[in-house]
Amino acid sequence: MIEFNGVAKTYDTGQQVLHDVNLQIHQGELIVLIGPSGCGKTTTMKMINRLVTPTKGTIYIDNQDISQKDPVTLRRNIGYVIQNIGLLPHMTIEENVALVPKLKKWDADRYRRRVRDLMQMVNLDPDQYAQRYPAELSGGQQQRIGVIRAMAADPPIILMDEPFSALDPISREQLQDELVRLQETIRKTIVFVTHDIDEAIKIGNRICIMNEGRIIQFDTPEQILRHPVNEFVRGFIGENRLQLTDSYPDIADIMVKPIISGPDRGLAAAIRVMRMKKVDTLLIVDSEGRLLGKASVWDIHKHYQDENITLQDVLQPANCVVEVAQPLAEAIRLISQHKIAYLPVVDKERKLLGVITRASLVDIMAENFAEDA
Numbered sequence: 388m389i390e391f392n393g394v395a396k397t398y399d400t401g402q403q404v405l406h407d408v409n410l411q412i413h414q415g416e417l418i419v420l421i422g423p424s425g426c427g428k429t430t431t432m433k434m435i436n437r438l439v440t441p442t443k444g445t446i447y448i449d450n451q452d453i454s455q456k457d458p459v460t461l462r463r464n465i466g467y468v469i470q471n472i473g474l475l476p477h478m479t480i481e482e483n484v485a486l487v488p489k490l491k492k493w494d495a496d497r498y499r500r501r502v503r504d505l506m507q508m509v510n511l512d513p514d515q516y517a518q519r520y521p522a523e524l525s526g527g528q529q530q531r532i533g534v535i536r537a538m539a540a541d542p543p544i545i546l547m548d549e550p551f552s553a554l555d556p557i558s559r560e561q562l563q564d565e566l567v568r569l570q571e572t573i574r575k576t577i578v579f580v581t582h583d584i585d586e587a588i589k590i591g592n593r594i595c596i597m598n599e600g601r602i603i604q605f606d607t608p609e610q611i612l613r614h615p616v617n618e619f620v621r622g623f624i625g626e627n628r629l630q631l632t633d634s635y636p637d638i639a640d641i642m643v644k645p646i647i648s649g650p651d652r653g654l655a656a657a658i659r660v661m662r663m664k665k666v667d668t669l670l671i672v673d674s675e676g677r678l679l680g681k682a683s684v685w686d687i688h689k690h691y692q693d694e695n696i697t698l699q700d701v702l703q704p705a706n707c708v709v710e711v712a713q714p715l716a717e718a719i720r721l722i723s724q725h726k727i728a729y730l731p732v733v734d735k736e737r738k739l740l741g742v743i744t745r746a747s748l749v750d751i752m753a754e755n756f757a758e759d760a
Contacts, residue, residue: 388412388413388414388415388448388449388543388544388576389410389411389412389435389446389447389448389544389576389578390410390411390412390446390447390450391408391409391410391411391431391434391444391446392409392444392445392446392447393407393408393409393443393444393445394407394408394409394410394431394434394441394443394444394445394446395407395408395441395442395443395444396427396430396434396439396441396442396600397442403600404425404427404430404600405427405430405431405441405600405601406599406600406601407443407444407601408427408431408444408600408601408602409602410431410595410602410605412576412578413576414543414576415574415575415576416576416577416592416593417566417570417576417577417579417590417591417592418577418578418579418591418592418593418594418595419579419580419581419586419587419590419591419593419594419595420432420578420579420580420581420595420597421580421581421582421583421584421587421594421595421596421597422582422596422597422598422603422623423582423598423623424582425599426597426598426599426600427597427599427600427601428580428595428597429548429549429580431597432546432548432578432580433546433548434446435448435453435465435544435546435578436458436461436462436465436467436546437453437454437456437458437461437462440454448544463487463490463491463540463542464540464542464543464544465542465544465545465546466536466537466538466539466540466542466544466545466546466575467537467545467546467547467548468533468534468536468537468545468546468547468548468550469533469548469549469550470548470549470550470552470553471553472521472529472530472532472533472550473533474521474529474532474533474536475521476520476521476522477520478520478521479517479518479519479520480506480516480517480518480519480520480521480524480532481499481502481513481517481518483521483532483536484501484502484505484506484532484535484536484539485498485499485501485502485539486536486539487536487539487540488501488539488540491540493540498539501539501541502517502539503517505535505538505539506535508535508569508572509531509534509535509565509569510531510565511528511531511532516528525558526553526554526555526558527554527555527558527561527562530550530551530554530558530562531562531565533550534547534550534562534565534566534569538573538575542575543575543576544575544576544577544578545575545576545577545578546577546578547577547578547579547580548580549580549581549582550562550579551563551581551586552581552582552583559586563586563589563590566590567589567590570590579591584623584624584625587608588608588612591608592607593605593606593607593608594606594607594608594611596611596619596620596623598619603616603617603619603620604616604617604620611624612624635714635715635716636715637715638709638711638712638713638714638715638718638732638743639711639732639740639741641715641743641747641748642711642732642740642741642742642743642747643741643742643743643744643747644741644742645670645731645739645741645742646660646661646664646666646668646669646670647669647670647671647672647739648660648669648670648671648672648682648698649671649672649673649674649698650671650673650679650697650698650699650702651697651698651699652697652698653694653697653698654687654690654691654693654694654696654697654698654701655691655694657669657682657687657698658684658687658691661684667683667684668681668682668683668684668729669681669682669698670705670731670739670742671698671699671702672738672739675738676738676739677736677737677738677739678705678708678731678733678737678738678739679699679702679705680702680703680704680705681702681703681704681705681731682698682701682702682703683703686701686702686703687701689701705731707721707725707727707730707731708730708731708732708733708737709721709730709731709732709733709743710732710733710734710735711732711733711734711740712735718730718732718743718748719748722743722745722748728744728745729742729743729744729745730742730743730744
């Protein structure tokens with residue numbers, strides 16, 4: 388679909404910003420160009436629509452040398468989304484989105500249908516927003532319009548130059564999700580420039596990591612995370628994103644303090660403890676700390692009107708436990724197999740020592756990401 392063959396760029400000042408770039412982008416994939424400032428990612432993208440001209444080498448689209456194409460015609464067949472959106476303030480949203488279709492001489496019925504369809508795709512009601520002006524929309528809404536304007540003439544290629552970087556984190560995440568969802572439907576060839584590795588991992592089919600005008604690694608997010616080619620890539624993607632090791636801490640090191648009660652506690656008092664500790668279950672222990680069972684808020688609720696009964700009368704057996712000396716992998720297996728939120732930890736005499744929760748396991752699993760030395 389898009390091919391760079393030995394492409395280089397040197398400016399009149401003598402600064403060389405690209406060095407013999409060879410790159411193939413397949414039809415229908417979303418690739419991300421990423422790297423530190425000045426690495427050449429934006430220059431590379433702008434060469435696709437001839438906003439930047441190579442000093443050396445050739446760029447092909449569908450096996451045709453783009454240097455032989457009229458640049459205006461080329462650009463009308465390539466969507467382009469930029470960071471500051473670039474909506475024309477004196478035009479309505481409909482007029483902004485329909486700009487390129489009008490330049491391509493679409494009839495009014497056709498481009499209006501296209502505008503409505505695209506606005507609905509990004510959850511902006513055309514009856515409510517089509518006749519508004521850009522200043523009447525939020526930043527996230529304007530950016531959505533910028534994205535669909537690039538799609539309006541149904542181009543096979545869309546270039547996106549850090550389109551979400553100026554947005555707040557919530558809007559940015561929403562638009563990333565929106566782009567992934569849209570791409571599953573439209574299957575355009577999208578070249579997306581960003582400086583955010585998390586964004587790249589989230590949206591890209593493949594990621595092209597660049598540095599000092601050269602491609603360092605071009606592969607799927609999975610392969611880059613598992614097999615970074617060198618220390619630059621390893622450092623760029625971050626230590627904590629690398630391969631998961633098989634070593635786990637001991638159960639005793641990660642268990643947390645349980646919320647316990649004696650069996651003689653009344654139900655009203657038990658509910659008060661649950662409310663204070665923000666839990667829905669109490670673990671019941673005897674005077675020596677041995678685990679007798681558990682009582683959930685639902686067990687208590689069924690018998691709450693009876694003032695004469697205690698936790699001893701409503702407790703359920705705690706059959707699923709793990710001994711503190713067992714490996715953590717066994718605790719993970721039990722929690723997964725039985726689909727439980729927590730797992731009591733006991734000693735050989737069944738004295739309750741603590742609990743392992745799903746949340747604590749997630750923390751440990753996340754911390755266990757380490758470099759694959």
